[in-house]
Amino acid sequence: MxxxxxxxxxxxxxxxxxxxxxxxxxxxxxxxxxxxxxxPARANEAVFEAAVDEVAAxxxxxxxxxxxx
Numbered sequence: 001m002x003x004x005x006x007x008x009x010x011x012x013x014x015x016x017x018x019x020x021x022x023x024x025x026x027x028x029x030x031x032x033x034x035x036x037x038x039x040p041a042r043a044n045e046a047v048f049e050a051a052v053d054e055v056a057a058x059x060x061x062x063x064x065x066x067x068x069x
Contacts, residue, residue: 011059012066020056023063027055 011018011026031051032038040048 011063013068018063023056023059024052027052027059030055 009022009026011022031048035044035048035051037044037048
């Protein structure tokens with residue numbers, strides 16, 4: 001899986017504060033890559049958006065929980 005999400009920028013350790021938009025953009029790129037859809041069909045929109053929301057929430061938990069030495 002090397003290089004799977006090259007276009008997702010690293011959020012941890014960013015000089016600028018991480019915004020909700022940054023997290024959502026990363027989550028969207030991740031779900032797009034995994035699903036193979038840039039924009040899902042109407043029948044898949046709800047599950048696609050739910051996945052983006054879940055990944056964004058998990059990302060927030062991860063970033064909030066990381067301890068930096």
